[in-house]
Amino acid sequence: MAIPKEHSEGILVKKDGLYRYHWDGGQKIDKVDSLLYWLRELVYVDDDITFEDFFKWVMDDHKLASIIFGSHLGGYLLSDWLSEWNNPDIEDKRDRETEQIDYIDVNWSVTYSSLSPEDGIEEWINVSGVGRTICEDAYGDNEWHDTNFSFSFTPLNEYKHYPFKINEEWKIYDNDIRLKSGSTADEYEDASCVFKSSKAMTVYDVVGGILYDISFYGSPKMREKTSDEVKETYERIKDGTEETVRIDNVDDFLEELRGPSKEDLKILEEEALAKACDKGIKSDEE
Secondary structure, eight states, X not given: OOOOOTTOOEEEEETTEEEEEEESSSEEEEXXXXXXXXXXXXXXXXXXXXXXXXXXXXHTTHHHHHHHTTTTTTTOOGGGGHHHHTOSXXXXXXXXXXXXXXXXXXXXXXXXXXXXXXXXXXXXXXEEEEEEEOOHHHHSSSSOEEEEEOOTTSOGGGGTTSBEEEOOEEEEEEHHHHHHXXXXXXXXXXXXXXXXXXXXXXXXXXXXXXHHHHTTTOSHHHHHHHHHHHHHHHHHHHTTOSOOOOOOOHHHHHHHHHOSOHHHHHHHHHXXXXXXXXXHXXXXXX
């Protein structure tokens, strides 16, 4: 993320603090002491900023954040995460031999359905680790492949040290092309992207996206409980004690998920109405 240029406005997060760029007969730069006070401002981060450098401004104001972003947090208080945030152990517990993360990326996720365009466009903020993995189950080999990692199951202290970037790319992806392709993410991304542009993020966008992600599975205690359940399910699938269902025809599966179309429902309604009328006529004749 570039530092704001001349004539631009917004909040810049640097190692030594927060700076507000604004226009007042010329570009002015003021040092400020709160991030959450400037929710509507565009936000930028310097090249050497880590996740800790950015998110400490939120954790230091956790009471206010809990009020403003209550819905993003699912009704939980951000103070529930204070214990792990202050944990001095910042070592990521991922297997370094099969997973490597370069930085944390905050980006736009924008999708729509070409088969159901009336549903409109969905847009949200995604937070992920950008790196590479070795996974024979997913790729069919033991080579490194570029991928993104979720942090929804990871304690905050374990990724404080990663470089932090804000990605302004704004691309619309067709979910139906993605699901029907049957390809890996690398292969279907270009095919399913139907529009490319860019869109800057506000402080509200970025902070809200992070808080939604860390609370996706609830509080830290609920997150760990769910994590254990997922691991147990995975082990049962591996040893064959958990029943799974194979999907051979993606089109049929999508149709089943989507249910009858509006046109089909209208036909069914007309048929039901015709049968009701026909039954009424026969009753009158009798």
